Amino acid sequence: MTSSTESGAGAGGGGAVALSPAEAACLRVLAGHMIPPSAAYGVPGADDAAIFADMMTTVGRDREALSRTLARVDEAAGGRLSALPRATQAVLIARLRAAEPGLFAVVEAVVSRAYYRDDRVLRSLGLEPRPPFPKGYAVEEGDWSLLDPVRDRGPIHRDAG
Amino acid sequence: MNRAKKNDPVDVLIIGAGASGAAVAWSLAETRMRIVCLEQGDWPDSSRYPSTGRDFEARQFEDYAISPNRRGSAADYPVNDDASPIKVANFNGVGGGTVLYAGHFPRMHPSDFRVRSLEGVADDWPIDYGTLEPFYALNDKMMGVASLEGDPAYPPKGAVMPPLPLGRTGEKMGRAMNVLGWHWWPSDCAITSREYEGRAPCINLGHCGHGCAQGAKASTDITYWQEALRNRVELRTRCRVSRIETDDDRMATGVWYFDADGQEVFQPAEIVVMACNGIGTPRILLNSASERFPDGLANSSGQVGRNLMFHPYALARGRFDELLDGFRGSRVFMWSMEFYETDPARGFLRGYCYQFTRGYGPVVTAVNGMADGVVPWGEGHHEAYRRLFDRQAGLVSICEDLPEEINRVTLDPQLKDGNGIPAPKIDYRLGDNTKKMLDHSLARGVDILKAAGAQDIVTRSPLPYAGWHLMGTARMGTDPRRSVVNEWGRAHDVRNLFIVDGSVFVTSGGVNPTSTIQAIALYVADRIKARLHDLFD
Numbered sequence: 001m002t003s004s005t006e007s008g009a010g011a012g013g014g015g016a017v018a019l020s021p022a023e024a025a026c027l028r029v030l031a032g033h034m035i036p037p038s039a040a041y042g043v044p045g046a047d048d049a050a051i052f053a054d055m056m057t058t059v060g061r062d063r064e065a066l067s068r069t070l071a072r073v074d075e076a077a078g079g080r081l082s083a084l085p086r087a088t089q090a091v092l093i094a095r096l097r098a099a100e101p102g103l104f105a106v107v108e109a110v111v112s113r114a115y116y117r118d119d120r121v122l123r124s125l126g127l128e129p130r131p132p133f134p135k136g137y138a139v140e141e142g143d144w145s146l147l148d149p150v151r152d153r154g155p156i157h158r159d160a161g
Numbered sequence: 162m163n164r165a166k167k168n169d170p171v172d173v174l175i176i177g178a179g180a181s182g183a184a185v186a187w188s189l190a191e192t193r194m195r196i197v198c199l200e201q202g203d204w205p206d207s208s209r210y211p212s213t214g215r216d217f218e219a220r221q222f223e224d225y226a227i228s229p230n231r232r233g234s235a236a237d238y239p240v241n242d243d244a245s246p247i248k249v250a251n252f253n254g255v256g257g258g259t260v261l262y263a264g265h266f267p268r269m270h271p272s273d274f275r276v277r278s279l280e281g282v283a284d285d286w287p288i289d290y291g292t293l294e295p296f297y298a299l300n301d302k303m304m305g306v307a308s309l310e311g312d313p314a315y316p317p318k319g320a321v322m323p324p325l326p327l328g329r330t331g332e333k334m335g336r337a338m339n340v341l342g343w344h345w346w347p348s349d350c351a352i353t354s355r356e357y358e359g360r361a362p363c364i365n366l367g368h369c370g371h372g373c374a375q376g377a378k379a380s381t382d383i384t385y386w387q388e389a390l391r392n393r394v395e396l397r398t399r400c401r402v403s404r405i406e407t408d409d410d411r412m413a414t415g416v417w418y419f420d421a422d423g424q425e426v427f428q429p430a431e432i433v434v435m436a437c438n439g440i441g442t443p444r445i446l447l448n449s450a451s452e453r454f455p456d457g458l459a460n461s462s463g464q465v466g467r468n469l470m471f472h473p474y475a476l477a478r479g480r481f482d483e484l485l486d487g488f489r490g491s492r493v494f495m496w497s498m499e500f501y502e503t504d505p506a507r508g509f510l511r512g513y514c515y516q517f518t519r520g521y522g523p524v525v526t527a528v529n530g531m532a533d534g535v536v537p538w539g540e541g542h543h544e545a546y547r548r549l550f551d552r553q554a555g556l557v558s559i560c561e562d563l564p565e566e567i568n569r570v571t572l573d574p575q576l577k578d579g580n581g582i583p584a585p586k587i588d589y590r591l592g593d594n595t596k597k598m599l600d601h602s603l604a605r606g607v608d609i610l611k612a613a614g615a616q617d618i619v620t621r622s623p624l625p626y627a628g629w630h631l632m633g634t635a636r637m638g639t640d641p642r643r644s645v646v647n648e649w650g651r652a653h654d655v656r657n658l659f660i661v662d663g664s665v666f667v668t669s670g671g672v673n674p675t676s677t678i679q680a681i682a683l684y685v686a687d688r689i690k691a692r693l694h695d696l697f698d
Contacts, residue, residue, distance in 0.1 A: 035538075038543045062222075114219075115527070129215065131213055133368075134375075137365040137490070138365065140326060141326045142326055155313045158270070
């Protein structure tokens with residue numbers, strides 16, 4: 001049982017294929033609406049140039065599902081989401097998200113994978129930008145005396161006779 | 162395709178190098194028989210595991226994704242699980258599912274082997290807890306299991322090494338369980354808490370479920386296989402078995418497989434041992450249909466592929482005010498068996514265990530937070546995210562799945578793997594008993610989280626991508642009309658064919674099955690060794 005057990009990220013294999021310019025433009029608009037920059041936290045938005053360039057490398061096996069969603073969004077925009085004024089984009093995105101809650105799951109996955117590994121973002125969260133291995137992390141041992149009441153209750157396993 | 166070639170005969174041919182194949186290979190090695198194992202995947206390379214890279218969370222959904230359909234690598238065969246609310250998870254390579262499992266290592270309970278006698282449903286196993294107890298203990302040593310003696314939910318059992326840390330999460334949840342007066346205990350984990358047999362201790366990478374780069378988690382590529390290879394077992398990787406051949410005496414004569422170059426090869430063998438999991442084993446048996454065995458090999462009972470059990474999971478998690486462990490630390494560390502045994506007042510038979518969970522990495526926190534509706538898009542995203550990150554904890558319930566013949570594995574009429582071998586098709590639906598159990602486990606799970614002080618509690622049931630536990634599709638029994646293998650793993654219909662994986666489970670229990678799968682593999686190997694001179698009688 002792992003974290004990916006829950007989201008699974010759908011089915012469908014296949015290698016990474018670059019998004020078309022139109023798809024990339026649509027995704028970048030969505031990324032900017034999803035995670036805007038924050039001066040308070042000192043972080044860029046998800047449409048930041050470096051983050052978006054990284055995002056293009058992490059589409060991976062979600063390429064097909066992502067393309068379907070982006071096509072659906074551009075279609076709802078009457079051609080190109082990126083061609084609409086920002087306020088109109090926001091209204092359209094909100095309407096689509098309300099009508100089809102699952103539609104943007106793949107966009108959220110692709111955007112989050114790039115945004116939440118950016119050095120600036122990780123530092124703002126108090127994290128050292130590094131892979132888990134080989135340094136690992138510290139975890140407190142915990143208070144083992146908390147088990148005393150469990151012991152006091154005695155055996156609970158069933159006699160199978 | 163090239164013309165088929167034929168290898169020199171071997172004494173024992175094992176199909177699959179995962180949890181059970183490794184254990185049976187190691188155990189049989191002492192006989193000095195010539196043993197060959199065929200594995201369709203390759204050796205895992207721990208230097209490529211996701212936790213070695215900055216993109217560790219993204220990579221868990223790529224080459225180390227738990228779904229074979231998503232991975233789609235050369236080692237994988239596709240699975241048509243469209244007709245199942247629970248999707249198959251596995252890993253094809255040396256180590257099998259142990260490469261990607263979380264290492265939760267509970268034994269089944271004594272009552273699990275007596276479900277018919279105790280509850281009047283399903284069937285009793287032809288063996289009991291006492292039969293497997295010495296093999297559980299041996300397996301704990303071979304895998305290197307961290308645990309704490311004295312769990313009141315089990316008969317007494319020893320500990321190989323101290324348990325993994327509770328952490329802040331364990332303390333938080335343990336206090337809540339004490340308030341409720343409910344059982345909890347540090348989990349038996351196949352993860353080293355200290356140096357053990359050349360393996361380094363856990364350093365809390367938090368990424369157990371996608372390959373342990375530290376080598377602290379016990380996958381069989383670094384445990385049993387190292388010993389088995391030193392004892393001269395031969396392991397051939399990238400060799401995919403298509404079918405088992407038989408002769409007029411209704412004995413297996415060997416197996417056909419495709420090697421790494423796509424060459425079809427016949428490997429003669431005196432004994433064939435299947436260790437391909439609860440999907441792979443019935444797939445090969447059904448693909449081995451012949452004039453002698455028109456319904457599939459070892460299938461005179463009609464039970465091959467039937468009674469598929471998954472362990473449906475439900476999940477509850479919440480947000481806390483204080484910082485917890487986040488994604489750091491082993492994914493598994495603490496369980497509860499409070500609702501494991503039948504209580505008629507609950508309205509369902511049998512029960513479930515809880516497996517408590519820590520938080521998530523930065524990416525998965527965002528993905529889950531948005532999916533759960535607790536992290537918005539746009540204005541407010543950052544503030545909500547920071548309320549969530551490193552402050553989540555929860556639990557999953559692992560529900561006993563009763564065997565039902567309609568839940569089954571068959572061969573897909575169209576779908577095939579890279580070698581043209583028909584792929585498995587899954588037809589599975591949740592039984593009424595299971596649905597009630599899932600609902601109960603969610604309600605009590607919410608009680609636990611509330612007692613712990615959680616807010617923004619989120620529930621999911623059943624988890625779709627949680628088909629890890631593949632059981633029941635070639636079940637064990639003394640009656641050849643109702644079972645596929647006998648009480649020591651030998652096929653009723655083919656006297657030199659053995660099955661040692663989760664297929665032989667009669668019932669599923671309500672715990673992760675790897676410990677029991679390996680104990681059964683060691684037990685069957687022990688029976689083979691004890692009967693070598695009259696094995697086929």
